[in-house]
Amino acid sequence: MESISTLLTTTLSAIVLSVMAIEIKRRKKKLRELYDVLDHEHRDVVHQLDRMVEQGQLKRFALFHTLPDDIES
Amino acid sequence: MTTKKDSTPVRKKRMRNSPKTEAQTLAIEPAAGTLPQEPYRFRIFVIDSGWKSPAAQVVRDNFSMILSFQGRDPFYVLSRKQSSNIIRQNPVLAGKDPIILVRDLVQTLDDNGEEFHGFHLNLGVLHKPNQVLDALRQFLQFLTSHRNSTNIERDIREKLHRDGWAGAIEVIRAGAQEAMSG
Numbered sequence: 001m002e003s004i005s006t007l008l009t010t011t012l013s014a015i016v017l018s019v020m021a022i023e024i025k026r027r028k029k030k031l032r033e034l035y036d037v038l039d040h041e042h043r044d045v046v047h048q049l050d051r052m053v054e055q056g057q058l059k060r061f062a063l064f065h066t067l068p069d070d071i072e073s
Numbered sequence: 074m075t076t077k078k079d080s081t082p083v084r085k086k087r088m089r090n091s092p093k094t095e096a097q098t099l100a101i102e103p104a105a106g107t108l109p110q111e112p113y114r115f116r117i118f119v120i121d122s123g124w125k126s127p128a129a130q131v132v133r134d135n136f137s138m139i140l141s142f143q144g145r146d147p148f149y150v151l152s153r154k155q156s157s158n159i160i161r162q163n164p165v166l167a168g169k170d171p172i173i174l175v176r177d178l179v180q181t182l183d184d185n186g187e188e189f190h191g192f193h194l195n196l197g198v199l200h201k202p203n204q205v206l207d208a209l210r211q212f213l214q215f216l217t218s219h220r221n222s223t224n225i226e227r228d229i230r231e232k233l234h235r236d237g238w239a240g241a242i243e244v245i246r247a248g249a250q251e252a253m254s255g
Contacts, residue, residue: 020245027244028235033169033198034208035233037226038176038191045163046176046191049118049149058118058149061140 114220115146115191116178121171122160123153128196131205132171139173142213144220169195173209175216177225192229 038046052058119139121129132139140148151159160166174193194212199205215233222228235243 023248024241024244027248028240030198031234031244034195035212035229036193036195037229038174038193041165042163042193045159045166045174048159048162049174049176052151052155053116053147053149057155058151061148061150 113146114178115216116176117143117146117148118174118176119148119150119171120156120159120166120174121151121153122156124170124197126197126200127202128199128205129171131202131209132173132196135206135209139209139213142217144217169197171196173212190226192225 049058119132121132123129156170160170166172172193172195175191177190177192179190194208196205196208199208211233215229219225219228219232231237231240235241
């Protein structure tokens with residue numbers, strides 16, 4: 001009887017720990033999706049943005065500016 | 074930010090006498106065809122293709138707050154058309170906007186010889202307005218407190234990605250808090 005009880009406790013603990021580990025992994029993955037670091041995948045994006053700044057297609061936003069008309073809600 | 078269609082240079086506007094003109098003199102424009110000489114750490118871009126999502130609404134409603142955290146760093150807002158174009162040409166960004174992309178201007182080469190560093194906040198992956206606001210606040214606070222960091226990617230992994238055991242504990246704590254608040 002005791003061995004069954006021990007087995008049950010161990011199994012339940014293992015399940016709880018596994019669920020916790022899975023949940024931690026899921027949340028960390030979500031955080032990495034949310035706060036992404038620039039890497040080689042974003043090379044083209046960075047180059048395009050730099051080019052837009054250099055060519056004057058993007059101007060520095062200052063406090064007196066309003067948002068572009070097509071972006072305001 | 075798009076260029077104005079009338080292509081009136083800012084310098085000419087400075088000639089006019091108005092409070093707005095004085096404020097406009099604070100705007101910095103690089104000479105045409107050159108990379109600006111910017112003594113700043115970050116260059117910040119907002120990419121928003123215009124989806125009517127909770128995340129986009131939060132960004133638009135709190136835009137002045139975002140601006141107040143930028144400090145001296147140059148801040149660029151892409152128009153809807155520019156944002157859609159850049160997302161279309163770079164599928165890695167698809168479904169993640171509104172995006173606040175921060176380019177770290179500190180020139181360091183990594184193992185692959187890449188000269189650029191930075192990070193971006195993909196608010197489009199969140200669906201609840203309170204989550205979006207929390208993420209935005211955390212991101213802006215991180216930006217402010219780590220502007221002198223020597224290795225910002227490492228700080229992001231520790232503080233925002235919650236890597237390591239301390240991070241795992243923080244994730245559990247945050248999860249428990251969420252569960253209790255319902």
